[in-house]
Amino acid sequence: TTKPPLMDPTLAEMGSHLSDAMKILESGQIETAEDTGRRRLSWRDIPGPLQGDGQNVVTILQLVQNLMHDDEDKRAHRRMQYVGEQGHMALLGHSLAAYISVLDRDRLRKLTTRILSDTTLWLCRLFRYENGSAYYHEDDREGLVKVCRLVINARYEDYATEGFTVLSVKQPVIYQSASCRPGLGQHLCSQLGLPLSSLCIVPCNTMFGSQHQMDIALLDKLIRDDVETGKLPLLLIANAGTPGAGHTDKLSRLKELCVQYNVWLHVEGVNLATLVLGQISSVVTAATKCDSMTLTPGPWLGLPAVPAVTLYRHEDPALSLAAGLTSSQPVEKLRALPLWLSLQYLGHDGIVERIRHSAHLVSTETSSGGSVEGYFSGDREVQDSLNRWLGEQLALLVPTSGVDVVELEDEGVCVRFNPLMTAAALGTQESDVALLVEKLAEMVPVLSCTLRFRLDFREEVLQHACLSYIEDLSWPGLGAVRYESRRTDLEEGKRQQELEKINTELLKKLRELDTDLEFSTGPEFSEERNCIFIGMATEDLDVAALVDTIASTGREIEESGKLLENMTEVVRKGILEAELQLQKASEEKLMEEGVLRQIPLVSSVVNWFSPVQSSVKGRTFNLAAGSLDTTDPIYAMKAQTNKEGSSETPTATAKRLPGQKLFRRSGAGSDSFSETSSVCHLEETFREPLPAETSEHTESDLEVPHTPPFHAEETSVSDQRVPDGQGAEPDSIR
Secondary structure, three states, X not given: OOOOOOOOHHHHHHHHHHHHHHHXXXXXXXXXXXXXXXXXXXXXXXXOOOOOOOOOHHHHHHHHHHHHOOHHHHHOOOOOXXXXXXXXXHHHHHHHHHHHOOOOHHHHHHHHHHHHHHHHHXXXXXXXXXXXXXXXXXXXXXXHHHHXXXXXXXHOOOHHHXXXXXXXXXXXXXXXXXXXXXXXXXXXXXHHOOOHHHEEEEOEOOOOOOOOOEOHHHHHHHHHHHHHOOOEEEEEEEEEOOOOOOOEOOHHHHHHHHHHHOOEEEEEOHHHHHHHOOOOOHHHHHHHHOOEEEEOHHHHHOOOOOOEEEEEOOOOHHHHHHHOOOOOOHHHHXXXXXXXXXXXXXXXXXXXXXXXHHHXXXXXXXXXXXXXXXXXXXXXXXXXXXXXXXXXXXHXXXXXXXXXXXXXXXXXXXXXXXXXXXXXXXOOOHHHHHHHHHHHHHHHXXXXXXXXXXXXXXXXXXXXXXEEEEOOOOOOOOEEEEEOOOOOOOOHHHHHHHHHHHHHHHHHHHHOOOOOOOEEOXXXXXXXOOOEEEOOOOXXXXXXXXXXXXXXXXXXXXXXXXXXXXXXXXXXXXXXXXHHHHHHHHHHHHHHHOOHHHOOOHHHHHHHHOOOOOOOOOEEEEOOOOEEEEOHHHHHHHHHHHHOHHHOOOEOOOOOOOOOOOXXXXXXXXXXXXXXXXXXXXXHXXXXXXXXXXXXXXXXXXXXXXXXXXXXXOOOOOOOXXXXXXXXXXXXXX
């Protein structure tokens, strides 16, 4: 037996360093307080100077880790790609490319030729593209640009010598489906130096067939018209999986049309990944007959930092070299090295299994009920906002599903599930898809109820003069409302300040309620100010009770503010009067008791021989009357209450069922909780339930004053209003 050749020590050391580096970056180790302080001083806020002494590898990697895992990023939701061993192989390829580039020219040419030949052969066999060549590029649009240059060189014989002047004789035309990714055609014209008039957007079907497939009959007419006007049909871009909805054009029919008019057919799209499977759709299989196709194996296989690949067929290597599809520089060929390593690591079976797993997730049989159609059918913007909210919530609740939000021209905002592009990187499993469907089934009824109650909410708000309904179609929720101050004696500036103060306090009060509804200030960049935005609604929501509570709470806050303003002057006058009365009482006490009773020690002896009863009485300040009163009725009331306290039995009347949230009806379609008094409802939500006192004695037996004054020494400030008919101590201050 022969011994395996020894590994180059440099390569072994490089692999070891890469492994250690990945462990450090992925470990998420917490740095020390000293390191944190130094880091904040060095780079956190502003770029720091380059240090004079060099730093070791571990310190530099720690810096990279800190940049990757910033404090703000730790709190935010991030959907990170899992980098497995196959990902490490792709990353190793970039390090190896730098090492290989320093080899001598002959060895470098031999090695790069082998890498490029192997990778091209493997990809052509995997994706059933016979006799093809490959171009590796970082930008997935760059391959199409090079192909366009190849076609221009092939169709215009004097282009190499005359340049763009030959294009003026026959203007080239590039045809693109309306479902292609946005900006692709404009990028081509910009890179090729062509006017935008050379770009022809072909609409999708409007009468027959899929609305996301290119209208072939219309394309045929467009090409004929261009030929008749002296233009040169150059290239057609078709889709095997549109970026938005994943639809595939009728490639076989398009190929026939391109052959008829001598037009180059280029295909791109995520469905090209399924060409590696044994059983695939005949629609996708037709892509193997196209003139060129762009593949993105990185997201399909979960490989980070691997290039995109454009496979093409052309027999003239000189034209390929002129177009930039091939290069005589060996270093350029090293772009294929990360992919060369990764494909070998996965193997043919591993590649097929990954694509098969992702394709199976698409066809997983699931069912979900509910629809958001039928309500607000004319407000496309409302449905878009709700669908955008739905996509964001699903991505947050099931991050491994890879769902995102896209906006289509006809359908509007949609939630996209595209496992062929995300499953390999995120590790999506069937359980994730099942959870996604479960969450979707829970949210669709919420969306329907919210859509239905938006009209009811608007109608209820318009019935209250103190509330303004804010029309914001982009808000994904029940709606927005603003409490309008009823005061007309304020200037505009002070009125806006008062409005902001009331609505801010109102929002705070609403958030303290025991309810499932969410109250907020709305979107960050909303044009509306001093508003309260209400989130999603459930089926048992009592809209009338909700709006009544908002209105009554706003009135309470506004009246409390006016009471405090009026109280300022009343309290100032009361303090002055109290000071005068206290001074007068002190003088009367001095005249009554004499001078001897005011001297320490002597007063004790005099009081022992001749006790005296003070005539100074307590005082209470009545906010309602703005006057000082005696405290005698207070003591009389308390004495009577303490005497009969043993006969009282506390009772409580619940206005809600046990465990029931606010603004919920006891049953679907029931209005039992919607017709409550606004004052009573407010008292129920903002105040703790107080036991109602009952007694065997009548009110005449108790002889308690209805609104007694308060004691200056035992009562405190309170600006809470009490509904009419309920006995309570009046507002007071110490």
